[in-house]
Amino acid sequence: xxxxxxxxxxxxxxxxxDEVNMLRRKALLNGSVNSFLQITPKIALFATLVTFVLxxxxxxxxxxxxxxxxxxxxxxxxxxxx
Numbered sequence: 013x014x015x016x017x018x019x020x021x022x023x024x025x026x027x028x029x030d031e032v033n034m035l036r037r038k039a040l041l042n043g044s045v046n047s048f049l050q051i052t053p054k055i056a057l058f059a060t061l062v063t064f065v066l067x068x069x070x071x072x073x074x075x076x077x078x079x080x081x082x083x084x085x086x087x088x089x090x091x092x093x094x
Contacts, residue, residue, distance in 0.1 A: 057084060 060080055065071050 053088070054086070057081075060084075 053057065057080070061076070065079065069075070
């Protein structure tokens, strides 16, 4: 191998290593954001139920379906349409 070939191979290997590290960071960030987006509605629904009960309201299936889940369903459908 010529002198310039060894130098060039080292530079290419270094650039590839940097690229792999950047792709790993991007994948980690993407996974974190997707996880956050998946769990946020569930946390909001749980917080709504807890607040509803702490305010002294009775929690039964009909109340949950009509007062709590219906608005969330409408918001979810409206959000997916845009």
